[in-house]
Amino acid sequence: GGSSDVSDEIRVSAASSLGEVFIELESAFEAANPGVDVVLNLGGSALLREQILAGAPVDVFASASADTMAPIVDAGLSEGSATVFAQGFLAIAVPAGNPANIDGLVDFGNEELLIGLCDIGVPCGEYGRQVMSRAGVKPAIDTNEPNVRSLLTKIEAGELDAGIVYMTDVIAANARVEGIEIPDAANVAAEYSIAFITEGPNNEGAKVFVEFVLSEFGQMILAGQGFVTP
Amino acid sequence: MTLDVSITVSRGGEFTLEMSIRIEAGETVALLGPNGAGKSTAVASLAGLLPIDEGRIVLGNRVLDDPAEGVFVPPEEREIGVVFQDYLLFGHLTVAENVAFGLRSQKEEPDAVDAKTAVWLERLSLARLADTKARDLSGGQAQKVALARALIIDPELLLLDEPMAALDATTRVELRRDLGEHLSEFPGPRLLITHDPTEAFLLADEINVIEEGRITQVGSADDIRLRPRTRYIADLAGSNLLVGNASSGVVTVGTHVLHVADTAIGGSVLATIHPRAVSVHRQHPEGSPRNVWKTTIVRIEHFGDRVRLQTGEPLALAVEVTPAAVDALGLELGSDVWLSVKATEIGVEPG
Amino acid sequence: MTLDVSITVSRGGEFTLEMSIRIEAGETVALLGPNGAGKSTAVASLAGLLPIDEGRIVLGNRVLDDPAEGVFVPPEEREIGVVFQDYLLFGHLTVAENVAFGLRSQKEEPDAVDAKTAVWLERLSLARLADTKARDLSGGQAQKVALARALIIDPELLLLDEPMAALDATTRVELRRDLGEHLSEFPGPRLLITHDPTEAFLLADEINVIEEGRITQVGSADDIRLRPRTRYIADLAGSNLLVGNASSGVVTVGTHVLHVADTAIGGSVLATIHPRAVSVHRQHPEGSPRNVWKTTIVRIEHFGDRVRLQTGEPLALAVEVTPAAVDALGLELGSDVWLSVKATEIGVEPG
Amino acid sequence: MSRRQPRIAQSRPPIVFSVLAALGVVFFLLPLIGLLVRTPWSDLVSLLASDVVIDALVLSAIASVAAVIISTIVGVPLAWVLARLEFRGRSLVRGLVLAPLVLPPVVGGAALLFALGRRGVVGEPLYDATGLVLPFSIWGVVVAVTFVSMPFLILTVEGALRNMDSRFEGAAASLGAGRWTVFRRVTLPMIGPSLAAGMILTWSRAIGEFGATVTFAGNLQGETQTLPLAVFVALESNRDAAIALSLLMVAISLTVLVLLRDRWLRSL
């Protein structure tokens, strides 16, 4: 750190599930602001949070859940509160061709099938369990994956018959998995929040980037990847 | 059970051993030769640790190694007992475990193994060290363990590579006797490598001299002693070896002329003169010797009750006399002396 | 530069070496002793590889090791040249690099190092092997390299642990001479360990005999030869050693009575009889010898031009005769013979 | 002269060595201190006294020990072959053995999935024939952990075998010892310390393995959730628990290793 061109660089820590859309946001922002370099720092939300708490020189933090964001705000590392910039609904993911013939959430109770969710404590795991309880299904879980990626890998490989992930992930997976919609009554929305970090080296840039994400153009990009914009 | 060897082995490109040797059952052959002559190389090849490049190794009616036929019997199936020059004891095992190693490997009964091991430890006065780790032995102790380890397995062929070099003088004398007895009981062929001519003369039925990878002389102890064919062998036997040209009872060595008894021989010859066959005088001697010449003493060495004189031009000869003679003649470094040798004392052989 | 040693070292709990030795500058002391006596242990202690438990090692005016004072000079500062019994050559380095190791370590000029190395390689006939890796040497070649490596560094003290055990007989004779010359030029004290009494007698000014970790006799070659104090030393010198009781010119050994020349001595004594001082007869001999007894031949050994007889009850003696005598007397295993020894031929010392 | 303890021959390090070694110790000490500073000491017991922890502990113990055993049984022969035999393709085999070291563990896990999963190259016929599913079972954990940790054993042992003077093996063979006896009674004891080091490396790598395990075997408490997986999950939700668990892992491992090593190495 500490180099002179710091004002030209904006460091954005983004949850890995936001990876693809933030790569698109990055190029759009850089196109709109020549000479500025957005550097993404992708990782699990909790990990990114720990880095920031430990003094990582990061300008913007985009988290996959409000809970993860809270300690940052509490520690006064972000000016004001964080903003929810997108929502993501959940969906059932099954391997291409749906070999186990999953119809809906009821199948998650079937002991015969191999079912995976994200783990408790991980945002997608918490949401997934909410969906289950809303649907009144007691899932016969075979694995609690530590993140969406890991869950999707297994579904893609056909190792799991079904799992619950974000709709955006199903879209990003490009037909290697199939999505089955969850009825609105049972579905929940994940809230993605963004904040700029006052301790970061480039406060100005950070503000501009957060504004860009919240701008109409930014929201359009998000929507294009399947996110629901507030 | 005869060992019949005719091999070519090269070592690191620089050195090639090319030798043939035949040892009958119950016969001990000593392999004598200077350092680096290829003795240990021969052992490694016979033991199967160094495959040969050409030739054959046959033991009894079994071909052990024959590259032309693609035959190679691995060491563990050769039934050859080896004492390696540097012992190669298993440092992590105790003395008893080292000695018992061969028998245990051959799946002998544990009780029988223990009993035999005890006998051998006793025989080599190693009983006190039975539980010592081999890595904690003194040099001579290690060598005794190596001997016991090789002899206990009752192999078909014995290869002993300087098995007594590290032993103290008295143990060596005792062991030489014991080894002699053991060897005479042992039914197979045995090959003994040694630097000690006495050891070779005492223990071997036949001596093979090897130099620079080639066998240079084969014969009984007396053949070697009395008719050495190379400078090394002559030195070994304590004889003076001279290379010269013979014609009608006269051998010319350099510019010097020696009269010899054999008048029939001609051409290039090896002449040997035993150091004790040379007499030393302060004046020109009278009498029968036909060879008399004047020279200077260039070195005097005392060996116990013998004194060895080295004389200079015209013939570099080693001469052995008694200390009394040295005193009586007042011999010292640089003394001018007359030497005489009877013609009958000079051995002559075609070179 | 005098070496003054008085140490106690224990090795693995079982063995303790307790010895004092003093070697003046320019003096060679031979340490002679049976296997496992503690000779190499002494070398390790002097070289600083095995710290002593008690006592002191002083070289010149420098204390090298003194646990009571907390002094311990590490090996690299002791300036001691060591030939280890098992050489400890650096197998990954070439012969030349091994020889040059000490000089290079002491930061001598590369040119000077090369020059000296070349001289030493030449001196030990190793020049041809200069670029051979030490791990590819024969046993004797390795020992020569070890010698060159130790001698080249011009240390203040030389420790030679059986420096010639692996050498072939002729090289040994040559090297013994060269080593003798080198030692006589070397200004510091030197300690030579050997199993070869001849080597000790030829090269050393004083001989220290060590047995079971204790020095048992110190003296010149003649002291050792003529007045051995232990069975080991007697065997070494070739003498018969008898333990008996003396009173007014008679020594009683077991039940046997020997007449001796020394009538003054009394009490427990060591009597020595040289094997060649004993005469062998088939009938009771007439004449001057006062000691005459009848016995049996229990062993016959031929050593070149000597024959050694071992006789049985009442006195186990070794007797040396000529092959001619054996023939003339028709001696064979089990022959009954009469032995005679002159009283003046029996050495007697307080035991 | 006073009575004294026998002195032990002590090697003395070159001076730079002491400095560098001290530096190394500090480098390893600092992060541990960092961890200790953040440790919720007061809640430690309550954080650790849970089913999750005990299940994970048991599973980790089983899987890591199994990995060491399998790695030793399979890896030592492989190392021997690599060190002692000249054969065409040896470099390739060695490369293959190194692959799990180089692959990011998650990718390694995925590769295992592609090969041995229910729909994998080998896994599918296996499943069709026997109904056996490796993932989501303790077998899956063992496979993943072994895959990632065995290379450490192989490389360490191979290095040691190359260091060793093989003439001792020749001596043993000449005494009539078969190849297996030679190996067991001569080779193995002579490379003892390096084998021990290799096993320790393997065990340590196995006990800390996360990526390949979670990818290949999944993460279910009591069935496939090893300690590192528990830590990772806790990191997301309860940082204190994660730190406490990590410390527990370090503590257990160090206790085991220190006890084991001192025993082991002393006996050699």
Place this chain on the structure above:
Amino acid sequence: MSRRQPRIAQSRPPIVFSVLAALGVVFFLLPLIGLLVRTPWSDLVSLLASDVVIDALVLSAIASVAAVIISTIVGVPLAWVLARLEFRGRSLVRGLVLAPLVLPPVVGGAALLFALGRRGVVGEPLYDATGLVLPFSIWGVVVAVTFVSMPFLILTVEGALRNMDSRFEGAAASLGAGRWTVFRRVTLPMIGPSLAAGMILTWSRAIGEFGATVTFAGNLQGETQTLPLAVFVALESNRDAAIALSLLMVAISLTVLVLLRDRWLRSL
């Protein structure tokens, strides 16, 4: 008798060995086949020819080589001290050295953050004094990677040192060689193959390191994003790219290792 090539003394493996070794090879081969089967061969070049990949490649190369160098410089002395000196607390130091092996890498990274981060136990005073921030820079990558991989070197070398006959060092010392000379000219060459093995293990572990790096140094393209981190990102967005990248890693590493080892080991 026909003219023949000189035969090479060939060790022959115990029969079980061949079987077990073959088993090992298959075990390592299968996942690689799994990976190869899923590889998008047609798009491979386009997937790999990107800035991201090149940046990551360069960074990985630098960081892993730096880790090997630092580990060797610091780790060899530390191994020597552990193998050769008897001192109080040796077990503890050894335990400390093993900690990074046992800690899940992510926790290791967190521990580094706690210690050397801008708010860390040592990092904070360091930052206040010099303005130096280790995390989120290439230095952070090097620190994280070294922390995780150095133990491999230390343990391998320690094992080799214990295997070695230290009387050769005594012989060298008696020739007047100082401790450093003894080490450099005798000890080091004698443990050569094991040191090589240790360095290879270290390098491999370094090049594949993910958890500690991403936690301590972050995942900034061109600054701290090494190959495994790039794979991680690709896994989220473009799985084909991830597999391609992984294969690239394996390929590069194997090429380097095979070349290096054959050179190196042959010369020993």
